[in-house]
Amino acid sequence: MTPIPYNAGQLRNAVSDRYPVWMSIFSLRPQSSPFRLAELLSDVQRTALEFVYPPSCHLCHVELARPASDRIHVESLCSACLTRLVQPAANSCRRCGAPRGPFTVDEDHCLLCRRENYAFDEVIRLGLYRDDLRIACLMAKNPAGRLLSQTLADLLVDAREISFAQPFQAVIPIPEHWIKRLVRPHYAAETIARRISTRLKVGLSTGILAKARWTPKQAKSPPVQRRQQQKSAFRVVGTEVRGKSVLLVDDILTTGATADAAARELKRAGASRVVVAVVAVSPPRV
Ligand SMILES: [Zn+2]
Ligand SMILES: [Zn+2]
Known part of the structure; x- marks a missing residue:
């Protein structure tokens, strides 16, 4: 079960990654355009949330600096967790x-x-x-x-x-x-x-x-x-x-x-x- 978020970073991660309920309707045909649209909307939702809540490490929840790279792992894990x-x-x-x-x-x-x-x-x-x-x-x-x-x-x-x-x-x-x-x-x-x-x-x-x-x-x-x-x-x-x-x-x-x-x-x-x-x-x- 997902733990209840206790700080802004955790809340951001929990909310931004959660697909809308209607996403599951399209999940049977992942190659279909509605699926891609839902994924895109999820990314837009995550980006919007980052204006309010700063990104944090998904494992240890330490706050992350804004990524200089477009690589996903740079924005979701801290360097200590990446190394481990x-x-x-x-x-x-x-x-x-x-x-x-x-x-x-x-x-x-x-x-x-x-x-x-x-x-x-x-x-x-x-x-x-x-x-x-x-x-x-x-x-x-x-x-x-x-x-x-x-x-x-x-x-x-x-x-x-x-x-x-x-x-x-x-x-x-x-x-x-x-x-x-x-x-x-x-x-x-x-x-x-x-x-x-x-x-x-x-x-x-x-x-x-x-x-x-x-x-x-x-x-x-x-x-x-x-x-x-x-x-x-x-x-x-x-x-x-x-x-x-x-x-x-x-x-x-x-x-x-x-x-x-x-x-x-x-x-x-x-x-x-x-x-x-x-x-x-x-x-x-x-
Ligand atoms: Zn970490
Ligand atoms: Zn073997």
Whole structure:
């Protein structure tokens, strides 16, 4: 639940990121012009509020100086929080994003994913789902988290510039069931994907991968059950991904079951390569 704002900066963040209720009406077809119009209106609303309330850091709520740059993260997080959120890419497994030991010989796998038959080819991630990054991911999920989601997308692209330099022909968010989308004005995976697509100048494809059926909340399900729940949960509409290198975007990668099921469908539809981009990867359970 969103905490009640207690100062001007928090109030500004809470109000400015909250979409109007009617925004959810258009969220089923994010590529439609009403959706874009609503996003534009939300930005205008935020800019107007900044005349009254100065911007503040979304994590620690310290007041920010007015940004000299048009980069979103400059205006939504303070430099101390920015530094804490970005974790070094070195020693992360290219295949699953888990931390690797310094003496791991296998270039493409770690001990955790060597026996897994993941349908995706690579994972690009900002860091591990813990500490400040965990808090940021949770805040980005809530209805007021649109700007923070965009911020995290910016941080991800900036921090992993080399990984994103490979050619992609489509950016696709992990979809949510249409009933859930109807009641949620902001969906973190889609907001992050939209921002990444803008930054990479690669088209966002929101209508290709669809959630075929409702799946229960997975947070407390064991890995085996998650795989069962995600089996046949996605379907690909049309033939647009055939022969394409796809960037599949989500906010958090936990066991990899969701990304695996989605990537499997994309590959079945002819995608040549599927790279998963997430803000955070769950630390390995030992
Ligand atoms: Zn801060
Ligand atoms: Zn691995």
